[in-house]
């Protein structure tokens with residue numbers, strides 16, 4: 001399968017798309033056409049385990065990869081998850097379903113893809129005959145960084161470097177990153193917010209790729225890399241199959257998904273699943289107080305000229321959702337020039353608008369809303385009180401939006417209703433202070449006190465990954481301003 005850039009003419013193989021990370025013209029790689037999963041293939045998927053389902057989906061895009069190699073890489077990636085299903089679907093007493101994507105080594109959904117990306121990258125290099133050392137450069141709002149570090153630590157021929165916003169991640173996220181083992185890893189804090197980090201990394205790619213490229217091959221583990229997106233498509237299919245095999249729906253019935261959204265990578269994978277033929281009704285895009293996307297849905301204008309709020313769902317504190325570029329490329333009927341123009345407008349003026357037809361289509365496929373901090377706290381509290389199920393703060397945002405959406409449909413006798421799956425993107429133990437506050441109203445100063453209290457209250461098992469971080473030494477303490485990021489990269493690759 002070939003890939004093209006959202007901004008123009010570039011055309012590459014899947015291996016190149018993954019190895020490059022981002023197109024040379026500054027755009028993002030998208031499949032030249034969407035591959036289809038036929039009704040027969042979907043039926044066959046019912047009898048498969050998670051890794052087999054994922055191998056079928058990934059194989060559609062990465063047809064130059066050896067299918068047996070792909071399957072075995074997926075098997076070993078998901079073998080390190082806690083429990084025997086990497087993405088279990090749980091039925092809630094309110095009739096909704098929660099898709100738990102946090103059972104991986106870092107307790108966030110980023111593990112679903114970042115445990116697989118090292119293989120996709122290494123095999124991609126082999127297919128392209130590249131034997132240079134690879135540098136994986138990543139900006140993180142907290143969870144990607146740790147998942148990338150964990151995925152690549154100790155792997156031969158790769159170095160991984162993570163930039164995170166100094167004040168923009170939770171205490172537990174910071175601890176998880178700064179205690180990372182491995183000789184091939186580096187973690188640096190940046191003064192500023194996630195958008196500053198992401199802009200800094202993108203700038204290094206755009207302006208300094210050639211210079212750095214003399215020494216090492218530069219790529220990214222951010223969700224702009226198609227290798228991040230592809231494994232995420234699989235769990236939409238898998239959740240659907242689980243609904244069918246447990247007789248919750250019939251084959252062909254439509255299902256809605258509600259996704260807590262930041263960089264628009266997770267929900268975009270749902271859109272890709274739909275384009276591949278999965279019977280999806282609506283994709284619900286849930287934002288926190290940084291509600292750029294739900295404002296776009298309401299007004300038709302993407303507008304980043306607004307205050308940036310730090311919230312208790314830090315992985316969604318984003319104003320420039322990178323992967324939205326892939327969606328507007330589709331909404332514009334794949335107009336690379338127009339996409340390019342809009343991205344220029346976004347960079348220069350902080351905004352752009354959708355055309356009337358594009359906005360209609362966006363509203364047809366998606367619904368968007370946001371939950372502020374109080375709404376989120378209340379939702380987490382109520383949900384635990386009523387159903388005994390603790391959620392993390394990001395999932396709380398999504399559940400709040402899902403509840404409101406459901407109520408809206410219930411109030412409208414003409415509405416078309418589907419089963420609703422809420423994607424749970426992190427373990428409550430990853431944000432222990434805020435989750436404890438939501439559950440009890442109590443503040444604790446220390447993350448591990450929070451973990452202990454949540455455990456006492458909910459009896460939910462504490463993941464090994466959280467327990468083990470407690471006594472590890474802090475290895476990384478550097479903080480720089482965003483104009484010093486390049487210097488840190490050059491120092492690291494020496």
Ligand SMILES: *Cc1c(COP(=O)(O)O)cnc(C)c1O
Pocket residue numbers: 108109110143144223260261262263264265266267315316394395425426
């Ligand atoms: C990254 C992340 C999100 C946002 O996902 P996007 O793909 O960036 O939209 C939501 N919740 C958690 C816990 C995350 O780590």
